[in-house]
Amino acid sequence: MNAPNLSFSKLDFSCSPFLVIWELTQACDLACRHCRASAMPDRSQSELTTLEGRHLLQQIKAMGTSVVVLSGGDPLKRPDLIDLVHYGTTLGLRMATIPAATARITLEVLRELKEAGLAQIAFSLDGSNERLHDGFRQVPGTYRTTLQAIEWAHTVNLPVQINTTYSRVNFSDIDAMMALVAKLNIVFWEVFLLVPTGRGKELEGVTAEECEQLLTTLYECSLHSRFLIKVTEAPHYRRVIMQHRPASPPRQSQTHGSAIPAQLSGGMKPVQAFGRKAKGINAGKGFCFVSHLGEVFPSGFLPISAGNVRVSPLAALYRDSELFQRLRDPSQLKGRCGRCEYREFCGGSRSRAYAMTGDMLNEDPGCLYEPKGTV
DSSP, X not given: OOOOOXXXXXXXXXXXXXXXXXXXXXXXXXXXXXXXXXXXXSXXXXXXXXXXXXXXXXXXXXXXXXXXXXXXXXGGGSTTHXXXXXXXXXXTOEEEEOOOSSTTOOHHHHHHHHHHTOOEEEEEOOOSSHHHHHHHHTSTTHHHHHHHXXXXXXXXXXXXXXXEEESTTTGGGHHHHHHHHTTTTOSEEEEEEOOOOGGGGGSOOOOHHHHHHHHXXXXXXXXXXXXXXXXXXXXTHHHHHHHHSTTSOOOSSSEESSOOOTTTTTXXXXXXXXXXXXXXXXXXXXXXXXXXXXXXXXXXXXXXXXXXXXXXXXXXXHHHOHHHHHHTOXXXXXXXXXXXXXXXXXXXOHHHHHHHHSOTTSOOTTOOOXXXXXX
16 A cells, blocks of 8 residues: 655654665775675675666655665765666655765766755764774775865755764764864764674774763754754664653754754654654664665664565565564563663664674663663
Protein backbone atom coordinates (compact mmCIF):
# COMPACT_ATOMS: atom_id res chain seq x y z
CA MET A 1 0.00 0.00 0.00
CA ASN A 2 1.10 3.58 -0.53
CA ALA A 3 1.51 5.85 2.47
CA PRO A 4 0.69 9.53 2.18
CA ASN A 5 3.54 12.02 2.41
CA LEU A 6 2.95 13.22 5.96
CA SER A 7 4.73 15.65 8.23
CA PHE A 8 7.11 14.28 10.83
CA SER A 9 4.69 14.72 13.70
CA LYS A 10 1.98 12.67 11.93
CA LEU A 11 4.21 10.03 10.36
CA ASP A 12 3.62 6.48 11.54
CA PHE A 13 7.10 4.99 11.92
CA SER A 14 5.68 1.46 11.65
CA CYS A 15 4.63 2.36 8.11
CA SER A 16 7.09 4.95 6.84
CA PRO A 17 10.61 6.06 7.69
CA PHE A 18 11.09 9.80 7.85
CA LEU A 19 14.61 9.43 6.47
CA VAL A 20 16.23 6.94 4.09
CA ILE A 21 19.96 6.93 3.49
CA TRP A 22 21.08 5.30 0.25
CA GLU A 23 24.77 4.41 0.09
CA LEU A 24 25.38 5.02 -3.61
CA THR A 25 28.84 3.45 -3.54
CA GLN A 26 31.55 2.36 -1.14
CA ALA A 27 34.23 3.79 -3.39
CA CYS A 28 36.22 6.66 -1.88
CA ASP A 29 39.71 8.09 -2.28
CA LEU A 30 40.03 8.77 1.45
CA ALA A 31 40.88 6.21 4.14
CA CYS A 32 39.07 7.59 7.16
CA ARG A 33 39.95 5.86 10.41
CA HIS A 34 36.33 5.54 11.53
CA CYS A 35 34.80 4.48 8.18
CA ARG A 36 31.98 2.00 8.78
CA ALA A 37 32.18 0.93 5.13
CA SER A 38 35.97 0.35 5.07
CA ALA A 39 35.76 2.20 1.76
CA MET A 40 38.17 1.44 -1.08
CA PRO A 41 39.12 3.52 -4.17
CA ASP A 42 37.28 1.45 -6.79
CA ARG A 43 33.54 1.03 -7.34
CA SER A 44 31.84 -2.35 -7.16
CA GLN A 45 30.33 -3.67 -10.38
CA SER A 46 27.39 -4.90 -8.29
CA GLU A 47 26.16 -1.45 -7.22
CA LEU A 48 22.53 -0.58 -7.86
CA THR A 49 22.30 0.80 -11.38
CA THR A 50 20.85 4.18 -12.28
CA LEU A 51 17.61 2.50 -13.34
CA GLU A 52 17.44 0.49 -10.11
CA GLY A 53 18.19 3.67 -8.18
CA ARG A 54 15.33 5.51 -9.83
CA HIS A 55 13.01 2.65 -8.93
CA LEU A 56 14.28 2.80 -5.35
CA LEU A 57 13.53 6.53 -5.17
CA GLN A 58 10.01 5.84 -6.47
CA GLN A 59 9.51 3.29 -3.70
CA ILE A 60 10.80 5.71 -1.07
CA LYS A 61 8.36 8.37 -2.26
CA ALA A 62 5.47 5.89 -2.30
CA MET A 63 6.18 4.98 1.33
CA GLY A 64 5.52 8.56 2.38
CA THR A 65 9.16 9.30 3.20
CA SER A 66 10.25 12.92 2.86
CA VAL A 67 14.03 12.93 3.03
CA VAL A 68 16.70 10.97 1.15
CA VAL A 69 20.42 11.29 1.80
CA LEU A 70 22.78 10.00 -0.89
CA SER A 71 25.89 8.83 0.91
CA GLY A 72 28.97 6.70 0.33
CA GLY A 73 31.90 6.11 0.23
CA ASP A 74 32.03 9.19 -1.91
CA PRO A 75 28.79 9.75 -3.87
CA LEU A 76 30.75 11.88 -6.35
CA LYS A 77 32.36 8.64 -7.52
CA ARG A 78 29.00 7.92 -9.17
CA PRO A 79 28.69 9.77 -12.50
CA ASP A 80 24.90 9.67 -12.15
CA LEU A 81 24.79 11.56 -8.82
CA ILE A 82 23.37 14.75 -10.34
CA ASP A 83 20.83 12.75 -12.37
CA LEU A 84 19.66 10.93 -9.24
CA VAL A 85 19.37 14.19 -7.28
CA HIS A 86 17.30 15.70 -10.08
CA TYR A 87 15.08 12.64 -10.40
CA GLY A 88 14.42 12.45 -6.64
CA THR A 89 13.61 16.15 -6.59
CA THR A 90 11.10 15.77 -9.44
CA LEU A 91 9.38 13.08 -7.35
CA GLY A 92 8.97 15.57 -4.51
CA LEU A 93 11.72 14.17 -2.28
CA ARG A 94 14.08 16.43 -0.38
CA MET A 95 17.51 15.30 -1.52
CA ALA A 96 20.80 15.70 0.33
CA THR A 97 24.28 14.28 -0.16
CA ILE A 98 27.59 13.83 1.67
CA PRO A 99 30.59 14.06 -0.69
CA ALA A 100 34.15 13.33 0.36
CA ALA A 101 36.67 16.17 0.46
CA THR A 102 38.61 15.37 -2.71
CA ALA A 103 39.47 17.10 -5.97
CA ARG A 104 36.10 15.92 -7.31
CA ILE A 105 34.46 18.77 -5.39
CA THR A 106 34.49 21.93 -7.48
CA LEU A 107 32.44 25.10 -7.60
CA GLU A 108 30.89 23.91 -10.87
CA VAL A 109 29.86 20.54 -9.42
CA LEU A 110 28.20 22.24 -6.46
CA ARG A 111 26.40 24.61 -8.82
CA GLU A 112 25.13 21.65 -10.87
CA LEU A 113 23.91 19.90 -7.71
CA LYS A 114 22.08 23.04 -6.65
CA GLU A 115 20.47 23.39 -10.08
CA ALA A 116 19.45 19.73 -9.95
CA GLY A 117 17.45 20.50 -6.82
CA LEU A 118 19.78 19.43 -3.99
CA ALA A 119 18.29 20.71 -0.73
CA GLN A 120 21.35 20.40 1.48
CA ILE A 121 24.96 19.26 1.39
CA ALA A 122 27.04 17.84 4.22
CA PHE A 123 30.79 17.88 4.73
CA SER A 124 32.78 16.06 7.39
CA LEU A 125 35.07 17.91 9.79
CA ASP A 126 36.56 15.78 12.54
CA GLY A 127 38.98 18.29 13.97
CA SER A 128 39.36 22.01 14.40
CA ASN A 129 42.77 21.99 12.71
CA GLU A 130 44.66 20.30 9.89
CA ARG A 131 46.62 17.96 12.13
CA LEU A 132 43.55 16.42 13.72
CA HIS A 133 41.29 16.31 10.69
CA ASP A 134 43.82 15.19 8.09
CA GLY A 135 45.16 12.61 10.52
CA PHE A 136 41.65 11.25 10.95
CA ARG A 137 40.98 11.18 7.19
CA GLN A 138 44.51 9.91 6.45
CA VAL A 139 44.89 12.12 3.36
CA PRO A 140 46.77 15.45 3.62
CA GLY A 141 44.88 18.52 2.48
CA THR A 142 41.36 17.34 3.27
CA TYR A 143 40.89 20.01 5.95
CA ARG A 144 41.62 22.83 3.49
CA THR A 145 39.56 21.15 0.77
CA THR A 146 36.59 20.95 3.12
CA LEU A 147 36.78 24.61 4.10
CA GLN A 148 37.01 25.59 0.43
CA ALA A 149 34.01 23.40 -0.42
CA ILE A 150 31.98 25.08 2.34
CA GLU A 151 32.76 28.48 0.84
CA TRP A 152 31.73 27.28 -2.61
CA ALA A 153 28.50 25.85 -1.25
CA HIS A 154 27.68 29.24 0.25
CA THR A 155 28.46 30.83 -3.13
CA VAL A 156 25.77 28.75 -4.84
CA ASN A 157 23.35 29.10 -1.88
CA LEU A 158 23.46 25.46 -0.80
CA PRO A 159 22.65 25.00 2.90
CA VAL A 160 25.63 23.36 4.61
CA GLN A 161 25.73 20.68 7.28
CA ILE A 162 28.89 19.65 9.15
CA ASN A 163 29.35 16.07 10.36
CA THR A 164 31.79 15.34 13.19
CA THR A 165 32.58 11.91 14.61
CA TYR A 166 33.95 11.80 18.16
CA SER A 167 36.29 9.13 19.47
CA ARG A 168 39.30 9.06 21.76
CA VAL A 169 41.31 10.74 18.96
CA ASN A 170 39.47 14.07 19.03
CA PHE A 171 37.41 14.10 22.22
CA SER A 172 39.53 16.88 23.75
CA ASP A 173 38.89 19.08 20.69
CA ILE A 174 35.20 19.72 21.40
CA ASP A 175 35.53 23.36 22.53
CA ALA A 176 37.73 24.32 19.60
CA MET A 177 35.40 22.49 17.22
CA MET A 178 32.36 24.34 18.54
CA ALA A 179 34.19 27.62 17.98
CA LEU A 180 35.01 26.62 14.41
CA VAL A 181 31.53 25.49 13.36
CA ALA A 182 30.11 28.69 14.83
CA LYS A 183 32.12 30.61 12.21
CA LEU A 184 31.15 28.54 9.18
CA ASN A 185 27.58 29.82 8.64
CA ILE A 186 26.12 26.32 8.68
CA VAL A 187 22.51 25.29 9.24
CA PHE A 188 23.16 21.95 10.91
CA TRP A 189 25.88 20.26 12.97
CA GLU A 190 25.52 16.49 13.20
CA VAL A 191 27.67 14.92 15.90
CA PHE A 192 28.34 11.17 15.69
CA LEU A 193 29.54 9.05 18.57
CA LEU A 194 31.85 6.34 17.27
CA VAL A 195 30.37 2.88 16.74
CA PRO A 196 33.17 0.29 16.50
CA THR A 197 32.34 -1.18 13.11
CA GLY A 198 34.31 -1.26 9.85
CA ARG A 199 37.63 0.54 10.25
CA GLY A 200 36.19 2.10 13.40
CA LYS A 201 36.95 -1.16 15.21
CA GLU A 202 40.55 0.02 15.43
CA LEU A 203 39.61 3.23 17.24
CA GLU A 204 38.85 3.70 20.92
CA GLY A 205 35.51 5.30 21.64
CA VAL A 206 34.68 7.70 24.43
CA THR A 207 33.53 6.31 27.77
CA ALA A 208 29.93 6.56 28.94
CA GLU A 209 31.01 9.28 31.38
CA GLU A 210 32.72 11.25 28.62
CA CYS A 211 29.71 10.80 26.37
CA GLU A 212 27.49 12.30 29.07
CA GLN A 213 29.88 15.23 29.35
CA LEU A 214 29.87 15.71 25.58
CA LEU A 215 26.08 15.59 25.33
CA THR A 216 25.73 18.14 28.12
CA THR A 217 28.22 20.41 26.37
CA LEU A 218 26.30 20.09 23.11
CA TYR A 219 23.05 20.94 24.87
CA GLU A 220 24.62 24.07 26.35
CA CYS A 221 25.97 24.98 22.92
CA SER A 222 22.50 24.57 21.41
CA LEU A 223 21.05 27.25 23.67
CA HIS A 224 22.97 30.02 21.91
CA SER A 225 24.02 28.57 18.53
CA ARG A 226 22.51 29.72 15.23
CA PHE A 227 22.58 26.21 13.78
CA LEU A 228 20.70 23.03 14.60
CA ILE A 229 22.42 20.23 16.49
CA LYS A 230 21.69 16.54 16.00
CA VAL A 231 23.42 13.64 17.71
CA THR A 232 23.71 10.28 15.96
CA GLU A 233 24.36 6.99 17.75
CA ALA A 234 23.82 8.59 21.15
CA PRO A 235 20.03 8.94 21.30
CA HIS A 236 20.26 9.55 25.05
CA TYR A 237 20.91 13.15 24.02
CA ARG A 238 17.11 13.35 24.16
CA ARG A 239 17.21 12.30 27.80
CA VAL A 240 19.89 14.92 28.54
CA ILE A 241 17.68 17.59 26.95
CA MET A 242 14.63 16.51 28.92
CA GLN A 243 16.58 16.43 32.19
CA HIS A 244 17.85 19.96 31.63
CA ARG A 245 14.44 21.28 30.57
CA PRO A 246 12.03 19.15 32.62
CA ALA A 247 9.24 21.69 32.91
CA SER A 248 8.78 22.63 29.26
CA PRO A 249 9.59 21.46 25.75
CA PRO A 250 12.67 22.81 23.99
CA ARG A 251 12.14 26.23 22.51
CA GLN A 252 12.08 26.70 18.74
CA SER A 253 15.81 26.44 18.53
CA GLN A 254 18.69 24.11 18.03
CA THR A 255 18.09 21.20 20.39
CA HIS A 256 17.19 17.95 18.68
CA GLY A 257 18.07 14.41 19.66
CA SER A 258 16.82 12.99 16.38
CA ALA A 259 16.07 15.75 13.94
CA ILE A 260 16.24 16.98 10.40
CA PRO A 261 16.67 20.72 9.78
CA ALA A 262 13.90 22.87 8.38
CA GLN A 263 15.55 22.89 4.95
CA LEU A 264 14.89 19.15 4.70
CA SER A 265 11.78 18.84 6.83
CA GLY A 266 9.48 20.97 4.75
CA GLY A 267 9.92 24.09 6.86
CA MET A 268 8.19 22.70 9.95
CA LYS A 269 9.07 24.40 13.20
CA PRO A 270 11.55 22.41 15.30
CA VAL A 271 9.34 22.44 18.36
CA GLN A 272 6.49 20.95 16.31
CA ALA A 273 8.60 18.07 15.10
CA PHE A 274 11.05 17.48 17.88
CA GLY A 275 9.61 18.73 21.15
CA ARG A 276 9.47 16.80 24.40
CA LYS A 277 6.59 14.64 23.24
CA ALA A 278 7.99 13.95 19.78
CA LYS A 279 8.99 10.42 18.91
CA GLY A 280 12.67 9.78 18.51
CA ILE A 281 14.14 8.40 15.31
CA ASN A 282 16.32 5.34 15.85
CA ALA A 283 17.66 2.38 13.89
CA GLY A 284 14.70 0.83 12.07
CA LYS A 285 12.33 3.33 13.64
CA GLY A 286 11.71 6.23 11.28
CA PHE A 287 15.02 5.44 9.59
CA CYS A 288 16.52 2.88 7.26
CA PHE A 289 19.69 2.43 5.25
CA VAL A 290 20.03 0.95 1.77
CA SER A 291 23.50 -0.28 0.84
CA HIS A 292 25.21 0.11 -2.51
CA LEU A 293 24.23 -3.51 -3.21
CA GLY A 294 20.58 -2.98 -2.29
CA GLU A 295 20.69 -4.56 1.18
CA VAL A 296 18.30 -2.91 3.63
CA PHE A 297 19.64 -2.27 7.13
CA PRO A 298 18.10 -0.51 10.16
CA SER A 299 21.21 1.71 10.16
CA GLY A 300 24.50 1.89 8.34
CA PHE A 301 26.14 1.13 11.68
CA LEU A 302 23.93 -1.92 12.33
CA PRO A 303 24.96 -4.48 9.68
CA ILE A 304 22.00 -6.87 9.94
CA SER A 305 20.06 -7.09 6.69
CA ALA A 306 16.30 -7.41 6.40
CA GLY A 307 16.61 -8.31 2.73
CA ASN A 308 17.45 -6.79 -0.64
CA VAL A 309 15.45 -4.31 -2.74
CA ARG A 310 16.38 -6.34 -5.82
CA VAL A 311 14.26 -9.15 -4.40
CA SER A 312 11.65 -7.52 -2.13
CA PRO A 313 9.91 -4.13 -2.06
CA LEU A 314 11.50 -1.64 0.32
CA ALA A 315 8.15 -1.03 2.04
CA ALA A 316 7.71 -4.72 2.83
CA LEU A 317 11.22 -4.98 4.29
CA TYR A 318 10.76 -1.88 6.43
CA ARG A 319 7.20 -2.59 7.59
CA ASP A 320 6.99 -6.35 7.84
CA SER A 321 10.44 -7.81 8.52
CA GLU A 322 10.92 -9.28 11.98
CA LEU A 323 14.18 -7.33 12.30
CA PHE A 324 12.57 -3.91 11.90
CA GLN A 325 9.50 -4.79 13.93
CA ARG A 326 11.59 -5.89 16.90
CA LEU A 327 13.61 -2.68 16.78
CA ARG A 328 10.39 -0.61 16.85
CA ASP A 329 9.09 -2.46 19.93
CA PRO A 330 10.56 -0.91 23.11
CA SER A 331 9.36 -3.90 25.15
CA GLN A 332 12.07 -5.91 23.41
CA LEU A 333 14.88 -3.82 24.92
CA LYS A 334 17.04 -5.42 27.60
CA GLY A 335 18.97 -4.27 30.65
CA ARG A 336 18.87 -0.61 31.64
CA CYS A 337 17.42 0.40 28.26
CA GLY A 338 14.49 -1.97 28.82
CA ARG A 339 13.79 -0.50 32.27
CA CYS A 340 14.39 3.12 31.35
CA GLU A 341 11.58 5.66 31.63
CA TYR A 342 13.04 7.42 28.56
CA ARG A 343 12.98 4.36 26.32
CA GLU A 344 10.15 5.64 24.11
CA PHE A 345 12.10 8.81 23.33
CA CYS A 346 15.58 7.32 23.33
CA GLY A 347 15.89 3.56 23.02
CA GLY A 348 19.69 3.63 23.15
CA SER A 349 22.07 3.02 20.28
CA ARG A 350 21.09 -0.34 18.85
CA SER A 351 24.18 -0.18 16.66
CA ARG A 352 26.58 0.22 19.58
CA ALA A 353 24.80 -2.47 21.58
CA TYR A 354 25.26 -4.87 18.66
CA ALA A 355 28.87 -3.89 17.96
CA MET A 356 29.96 -4.15 21.59
CA THR A 357 27.78 -6.97 22.96
CA GLY A 358 26.61 -8.91 19.91
CA ASP A 359 22.95 -8.28 20.83
CA MET A 360 21.18 -5.39 19.12
CA LEU A 361 18.56 -5.27 21.88
CA ASN A 362 21.01 -5.10 24.77
CA GLU A 363 21.53 -1.95 26.82
CA ASP A 364 23.65 0.76 25.23
CA PRO A 365 27.19 0.65 26.71
CA GLY A 366 27.60 4.31 25.81
CA CYS A 367 24.99 5.48 28.33
CA LEU A 368 25.59 5.66 32.08
CA TYR A 369 22.04 6.53 33.14
CA GLU A 370 20.46 4.38 35.83
CA PRO A 371 16.67 4.21 35.39
CA LYS A 372 14.54 5.49 38.28
CA GLY A 373 12.32 2.44 38.23
CA THR A 374 10.54 -0.04 35.99
CA VAL A 375 8.33 1.05 33.09
